[in-house]
Amino acid sequence: MQENKEQRPYFMNYSHSIYTRASNQPRALSMLSLLILLLNLTNHAFGENPAIKAILTNKGLQYGSHIGADWMQEKIWSMIIPDISGGVDIGIGTVHYVLDGISVSGCDVPEPSVEFYEGVGLKTGISGFSISMKGNWHTRFGIISDGGSFDLAVFNVDVTSVVQLGSDYSGHISISSENCDARISKASITFHGGASFIFQPFVTLFKDQMTALIEEKICPMVEEHVTDLDQHLAEMQVSFKVNSALVLDIPLTNPPLVESIGLGLDLKGEFYSVQSHTDPPFKAEHFDLPKDDGHMLSLGLSEFTVNSASYGYFSAGLLQAKINDSMIPKTSPFRLNTTSFGPLIPQLPKLFPNMLMELQVYARDVPMFSFQADKVTQEFPGAIKAFAIQPNASRTPLFNLNVDSIFRGMIRISEEKLQGLMKLNNFTLTLASSEVGTFQTAALEKIVKMGVEVSVLAKLNAKLEEGIALPTMHHIHLVNPVLKIQQGFVSIASDLDVKSAERESISEGIYPYQL
Template identity: 40%
Template sequence: MFLCCCLALLALIPSSFSISPGVKVKLTEKGLEYGRQLGMASIQQKLKTIKVPDISGTENVSPIGKVHYSLSDMKILDVGLPQSEVDLVPGTGVRLAIGNAFISMNGNWRVKYLRFVKDHGSFDLNVKGLTITTSIAIKSDETGRPTVSSINCAATVSSASIKFHGGASWLYNLFKNFVDKGLRNALQKQMCPLVADAVSDLNPRLKTLNVLAKVDQYAEIEYSMVSSPTVSTSSLDLSLKGEFYNIGQHQEPPFSPSAFSLPPQVNDMLSIGMSTFTANSAAFVYYKAGVLSLYITDDMIPKSSPIRLNTRTFGAFIPQIAKCFPGLMMKLLVKTVKNPVITFEPNNATVQATATVTTYAIQPNATLSPLFVLNLDTSVSAQLFVSGMRLAGAVTLNKMDLTLGTSYVGEFQVRSLDNILQMVLKLVVIPKLNAKLAKGYPLPTLGKMKLVNTQLQVLKDYMLIGTDVQFTG
């Protein structure tokens, strides 16, 4: 259906009402035009299923009197929809108009007159000037997914040209006008129900909307609507919750979405705006799940690195370590101690994280002897990109600041460890993080939806994805 794109181009109608959204979606006139192209094929196939019932009647035809006629075995041969348009009606919804459509069909005819005279043959019918207009109502079901229906439908047939074959041509031309009228009425009655069926056929597809999309074993993201769609003359704007949750435990974060607006002029079918609230809700979920930590051992350091995780390397900077724990391997625990904070500025996405680095010497019996604890404040830049139907990313280290938290080996200069810790972050921690980010997070999607010609830019407080859309089935 033409609305297959309009709605399939994203998640739609409200299932819950809340505060500002974390994600916004703008369906443009270009998107509607793509939907119209998809939908006309669907409606055309529906109209080809018209079942015209047998028509019979009696008319007084001068000069022979009453003529009993019947038309039967009528079949649709072709349906043409050369003109159609889809319009956004501000504050209301979507209007579909089909004009100058035509239907061609054939069938058999029979007549009886003067009590005993019978005749029969076949006929061809061409219906022209068919117009259909309907509005599309959009509502939500109990799961927060959209449902659609056709309302205020009207259909008219301006002309029907019938051509009879076989029998006495002088006879059937006498009652052709009566037959034309009966056929036009029979066709008009079926137009709107078939269009309504074509619209309703979209609903099973809308059931595929990922209102709650699983990310991994820890997190899922909710894309239910938080308010009704806003319809203007140029776009359909949708507001999605766009919030990450721990699986099975929907705990709200200690911050709320801030209002943001998508740019009005776009050349794409679809715009998706994802706010810093959505990104920070993801950070909150993973922090609460306790998974933002990593044990690091020497076998995780590339063999080509001259710096090893052992007491000899660290002893060069902190002599007490080499003296008290000679010849031992070491283990580090990097653990975030606050919820990371993500900010979006024009062309710049930044993550600020506060962590601790706890160092251990590994004794011959595998027990861990704590050496010292460092406080680590880091800033990383994020490159964001769309991969398939997922939002992915990669980070690079901007800067880090080290301070001494606790020492079990006496006082030492923390700055002397800057190079070692930077190496550990760049060679181990950040690659591990990037491997996770490369898997991406699901965008709102519907059925077999594909994003093409996608562009992503980071703006103030949100990122903007501009894209065209294709449906593959």
């Protein structure tokens, strides 16, 4: 019997509840959809300290298994089942048969099992799966042809598979089939109509042949789909454009760590400026992420991740602002002109009488975040350049000030973004250079502090409110996340929800198989 390369036994879809195939791209292990989306890894980064860590717990793995059972129960009734053809030797010749018009009339789908296989990967299986079908039969024995209807049932289908997780030279996750075993305990065929009574005595021969054919095809199909998945993961990219300024890269820095109670992933977790892919002048430090068995996923983001975002904004020249008089509240008695600055810098209105001024406020170095227990601190080394605006609109430099600020605040999770709010905790101002002579800065410090709060702090909080996207992917969403600020990193423990759109995308493109 020749196998059609385009179609495979429809039993392959049913005998192992977690294997499907799409017409345009590989589909595999629906109960592992959480892993697939968490493991879209590329770009070699081995040897580096990870800035992001993730731990998938057994609770998360079982949730993925439950999704697989729900998906299959919904889809199995709409399956298109191809014709089955073959021949049975009855001693005096071969009876050629065709079963067509096959449709599902009932199914019993037990919960698939999945567990972490320490040091290897995942062990998946389904036990006691059964399905009943109905259709038409046609036989030919020499010049004798006949036909009618039939009922077909396959009982107690058991499949177990061990999938090995690893990594390739470029930092992708790799998946390979380590072991597979398939067993079908029972099948039943009943013919109706025509001269079916003639063929009913040979049902055992039909059953044995079909059962053997199904069993021998299951594991090759499992291995084929695992190979497809491995290729699919190898082609996936993990460079996410967070906003118009930043890109986030999260390749593996170490091979996956598979333990009996969870799967650990070490990710690079570095932000880059969209304009230039330049590494920041600091490295990620080691941290240990605690596992929370009460949640599906534990996630850790180190100071490096947030500071690389800060470096990305800084290197792109986005941490700066211009302040002019139109931005000062009209009710303020202090205006941004040389006259108002007279009491602070007496020589200024003499050199530049009755002129408007403009302040350029910017970061003179990378603002750095640090995490301590329940507290976030940011040091912002800033600077201010002051200009006088001439009648012809040209700008004349006046003086430069260094402004060193320390902000403290909080962070939170909202809409799957890490957001925050910072307040000014310490502020000092010193004169760096001057084109109008030296002057005291104490009084000016109070006014500039107000300007920093109105402009710079407002812009900083706008960026923090915009948020840094957490490395969740596609249709996986965090449910009731718990955030803790710890020494050097932020930990997030959360349950997960795979939205229906993802379940639909997993099941797209199912097509029939044929013996």
